[in-house]
Amino acid sequence: MSSVQLSGAGVAAVAFTNKGLASPPSALRVCSSRRSVRSLVVRAATVVTPKYTSLKPLGDRVLVKLGAAEEKTAGGILLPSTAQSKPQGGEVVAVGAGRTIGDKKIEVGIQTGAQVVYSKYAGTEVEFNDSKHLILKEDDIIGILETDDVKDMKPLNDRVLIKVEEAEDRTPGGLILTETTKEKPSIGTVVAVGPGPLDDEGKRQPLSVPACSTVLYSKYAGSEFKGADDTGYIVLRASDVMAVLS
Numbered sequence: 001m002s003s004v005q006l007s008g009a010g011v012a013a014v015a016f017t018n019k020g021l022a023s024p025p026s027a028l029r030v031c032s033s034r035r036s037v038r039s040l041v042v043r044a045a046t047v048v049t050p051k052y053t054s055l056k057p058l059g060d061r062v063l064v065k066l067g068a069a070e071e072k073t074a075g076g077i078l079l080p081s082t083a084q085s086k087p088q089g090g091e092v093v094a095v096g097a098g099r100t101i102g103d104k105k106i107e108v109g110i111q112t113g114a115q116v117v118y119s120k121y122a123g124t125e126v127e128f129n130d131s132k133h134l135i136l137k138e139d140d141i142i143g144i145l146e147t148d149d150v151k152d153m154k155p156l157n158d159r160v161l162i163k164v165e166e167a168e169d170r171t172p173g174g175l176i177l178t179e180t181t182k183e184k185p186s187i188g189t190v191v192a193v194g195p196g197p198l199d200d201e202g203k204r205q206p207l208s209v210p211a212c213s214t215v216l217y218s219k220y221a222g223s224e225f226k227g228a229d230d231t232g233y234i235v236l237r238a239s240d241v242m243a244v245l246s
Helices: none
Strands: 003-006 028-031 061-066 089-095 099-101 104-106 115-118 124-128 131-137 141-145 153-155 159-164 187-193 214-217 223-226 232-237 241-245
Touching: 061 115, 089 131, 141 159, 153 159, 153 187, 153 232
Parallel strands: none
Antiparallel strands: 003 028, 028 223, 061 089, 061 131, 089 115, 099 104, 115 141, 124 131, 141 153, 159 187, 159 232, 187 214, 214 241, 223 232
């Protein structure tokens, strides 16, 4: 699975420039999501003409201003536009009024100005005020980055952040494995957990996955990231955690 070099504006998974965003953090990389999700990105962005000066998302949707795609590899090689990685994060610039569950009004829990990471294939792309944006549901946002390192990501809803256990670099017989032949691990340590999903009455249900526990998770779930120190992390739903190891 390929990975791309990322930097900028406190968002893991997207290469930001300084144009219109906060000062960029240290380098961060993200690997592509390993499972399909419910909604797909519209490949050609819908262009909103200049006569419209406001774009207000409805319901539990949020409007995210995208960062620029990475134009160079980590080694400095210029990438053609067809090879540049699609951003997977950005800055929240507007939020909807929320949704109703039963007779309870649930506001969107993400504030404008937050730097977020979202599911790779979520949302609808819109070009507005000469900038690319994405309209997506709150549940499609993986987490919020409050610092420049993925280890400090705050997972949302029923998601958990896991530090991936390093893959074995030798076979039982002592044969050294290359990066491409190492078996991808599916064991890691829970770094942080989200507040839990909402039930039918609009109340949060705490997750049963405890922080700091070592867990076994589904091999093809979640979105993978590389931290500033090259440590591997994965963010996935709690339902994809299969067992706690001790």
